[in-house]
Amino acid sequence: MLKTRHDVTDRVAVTIDGEPASVPAGISVAAAVLTTKDGATRTTAVSGIGRAPYCMMGVCFECLMDIDGIPNRQACMVTVAEGMAIAPQHGASRLGEAE
Amino acid sequence: MSVRTYDVIVVGGGPAGMSAAAQASQHGLSVALIDEQSAVGGQIYRAVDDVTARRGGDLALLGSEYTYGKSVADAFRESGADHICGHTVWQLGQDGTIWSTDGAKAQAFEASHIVLATGALERPVPVPGWTLPGVMTAGAAQILLKTSGMIPDGPVVIAGSGPLLLLVADQLIRAGADIRAIAETTSMQDYIRGAPHLLRATKSWPYLQKGLNLRKSIKAAGIPIYSRTRNISIEGEGRASQIRFKAGGEQRAFDVSTVLLHQGVVPNTQASRQLRLDHMWHSKQRYWHPVVDDWGQSSVPSVFVAGDGAGVLGARAAEIKGRLCGVQIAFLQGRIGAAVRDEQAAPLLDETDDHVSIRPMLDAVFTPPKDILNPPDDATVVCRCEEITAGNVRNAAAIGAQGPNQLKAFYRAGMGPCQGRMCGLTVTEILAASHGRSPKDIGAYRIRPPLKPLTLSELADMAVDEVAE
Numbered sequence A: 001m002l003k004t005r006h007d008v009t010d011r012v013a014v015t016i017d018g019e020p021a022s023v024p025a026g027i028s029v030a031a032a033v034l035t036t037k038d039g040a041t042r043t044t045a046v047s048g049i050g051r052a053p054y055c056m057m058g059v060c061f062e063c064l065m066d067i068d069g070i071p072n073r074q075a076c077m078v079t080v081a082e083g084m085a086i087a088p089q090h091g092a093s094r095l096g097e098a099e
Numbered sequence B: 001m002s003v004r005t006y007d008v009i010v011v012g013g014g015p016a017g018m019s020a021a022a023q024a025s026q027h028g029l030s031v032a033l034i035d036e037q038s039a040v041g042g043q044i045y046r047a048v049d050d051v052t053a054r055r056g057g058d059l060a061l062l063g064s065e066y067t068y069g070k071s072v073a074d075a076f077r078e079s080g081a082d083h084i085c086g087h088t089v090w091q092l093g094q095d096g097t098i099w100s101t102d103g104a105k106a107q108a109f110e111a112s113h114i115v116l117a118t119g120a121l122e123r124p125v126p127v128p129g130w131t132l133p134g135v136m137t138a139g140a141a142q143i144l145l146k147t148s149g150m151i152p153d154g155p156v157v158i159a160g161s162g163p164l165l166l167l168v169a170d171q172l173i174r175a176g177a178d179i180r181a182i183a184e185t186t187s188m189q190d191y192i193r194g195a196p197h198l199l200r201a202t203k204s205w206p207y208l209q210k211g212l213n214l215r216k217s218i219k220a221a222g223i224p225i226y227s228r229t230r231n232i233s234i235e236g237e238g239r240a241s242q243i244r245f246k247a248g249g250e251q252r253a254f255d256v257s258t259v260l261l262h263q264g265v266v267p268n269t270q271a272s273r274q275l276r277l278d279h280m281w282h283s284k285q286r287y288w289h290p291v292v293d294d295w296g297q298s299s300v301p302s303v304f305v306a307g308d309g310a311g312v313l314g315a316r317a318a319e320i321k322g323r324l325c326g327v328q329i330a331f332l333q334g335r336i337g338a339a340v341r342d343e344q345a346a347p348l349l350d351e352t353d354d355h356v357s358i359r360p361m362l363d364a365v366f367t368p369p370k371d372i373l374n375p376p377d378d379a380t381v382v383c384r385c386e387e388i389t390a391g392n393v394r395n396a397a398a399i400g401a402q403g404p405n406q407l408k409a410f411y412r413a414g415m416g417p418c419q420g421r422m423c424g425l426t427v428t429e430i431l432a433a434s435h436g437r438s439p440k441d442i443g444a445y446r447i448r449p450p451l452k453p454l455t456l457s458e459l460a461d462m463a464v465d466e467v468a469e
Helices: A029-038 B013-028 B048-054 B055-064 B069-078 B139-150 B163-175 B188-222 B268-276 B315-332 B338-356 B360-365 B390-399 B424-435 B458-459
Strands: A002-004 A009-015 A019-024 A064-067 A072-073 A085-090 B003-011 B031-035 B082-083 B088-092 B098-103 B106-116 B121-122 B136-137 B150-152 B155-161 B178-184 B228-237 B240-248 B250-255 B258-263 B263-267 B280-284 B288-292 B304-305 B381-383
Touching: A002 A029, A009 A029, A019 A029, A019 B150, A019 B258, A029 A085, A029 B139, A072 B458, B003 B013, B003 B069, B003 B098, B003 B315, B013 B031, B013 B069, B013 B315, B031 B106, B048 B069, B048 B139, B055 B163, B088 B106, B088 B268, B106 B315, B136 B139, B136 B178, B139 B150, B139 B258, B150 B163, B155 B163, B155 B240, B155 B250, B163 B178, B163 B188, B163 B258, B178 B240, B178 B250, B188 B360, B240 B258, B263 B288, B304 B315, B315 B338, B381 B390, B381 B424, B390 B424
Parallel strands: A009 A085, B003 B031, B003 B106, B031 B082, B106 B304, B136 B258, B155 B178, B155 B258
Antiparallel strands: A002 B150, A009 A019, A064 A072, A064 A085, B088 B098, B098 B106, B121 B263, B228 B240, B240 B250, B280 B288
16 A cells, blocks of 8 residues: 655565565554555444554554554554564453463 | 652643743743653654754655654753653543553652643544445554654545645655545535635735645546545445545545544543543533633643643644743742743743634634534444444433433443543533533533553552652
8 A cells, every 4th residue: 555765775574464574674563564555454342344544643543553462552553573473453352362 | 659859840742841840940830741652742743852862764755744743852951941751641630649650560650730732633533334344544644754753555546635635645646546536524615604704814824825835746646536525434344445425416435445534633631531621622622621711821830731642733732831830830830030931931922823824714614524523424423432323322311321321321322432532522512402402511521541541560660769658
């Protein structure tokens, strides 16, 4: 869905839904995910329908993702880091359950 | 529990926040600026330090108005105010207390005066299909350009209205995005309606000229600009793949991978509502804003509001309003006398007119269309978080929901993670239309803390003093 205007050499290795990905350093998790895939980055708590980032500034809460094991994080407000594990947020988070 | 204490705390790192903090600091007050982002700039000047330092190509694209933001950021840094970045404010008190979190632990602050400078957010654009992946705001595309040098891949259509629409379109075109069309909801009648204000707007000739140049530049790139667009709908399986609309009497359709929507920006009133400041309804621009005096002081004496969060007047006006807050607070805290305050304020007040004189014209031309404010199709999602439709809200109105808070007894609209940021204005408009009353009488969601999600561990690990009490 997104691409960088210029080649970016400064990159970090992350996993997105278990798959390794090399993304530009210093960008938000939401932006990073959108460079690797189209379509939904989470499913809703109500009907399970797919959603993706909308506002990129922390007000819409559509970019919720599971980042390093913590669910419901606003991916547009978190910067990518080496080794980060990024996963879609499937519905509502369920606390207290083992992965 | 350790409480960090200052004379003034500013919430928000955009032009209003930066300049309020810098001005107050200049007068000898101890100042902290708390901001959610890791670098100053708010949204309008987002990533300006990084772009200036490392991305000259993007800087040229973003233009001189954006580059100007670097000077505001530099002035803030030089002022000596504490910059508390990466902190999300989740609760504020009329007694000057502020609670934030850095993602690991909560922190309490206290100040004699608070300046809210939390800016604006995009007006929601509830059209059929707006919740599909691949649909974003025009502002989101601009943020991606600023923060990451990124553009949408594949065909894009931009739809809506407002001065930002053409600016973003032009920037994206020059950045290499494949813009297929711009569908403006604004019509020739709207421009004519703005004409009487043109005389007053001549002080803002630079802004007007810029608007005309943008239009010319986009047309020169061979991209159609449709006006009086109606019946926008977005379709696709699992993601946006087509946008349809009616313009010039014809049904049109474009294959897309991205749709950018925009219908102007509105004040972000979450913090001001949580503080129970008095608000009023702007009947022309159709949004709520806190009531403030000429200095920016709200109905609660310890709380000031500056910038677009008090009313959308743009970045330059935000900077001036921020400085006026700083000056008045310095006076109220006894650092300067009334004479010095008035002397400092005079040039600021003069300068304000240069930047706000265009607003009546912009307000007249870019009034949001009725079918965006009050989506006619019952199936249109209004509350994105809880998937409540326009039809749901109308049904609730018919069986007794008088206002947005009563609506919560019927549906979860406004009770999802965004806490009504995306649906508040639409819900108010639908209820107003259903009851034949003014939005002013219908009211808005009551906002309660936390303003942003907070985990128990962040609260439990709140910064504590070394010595136990």
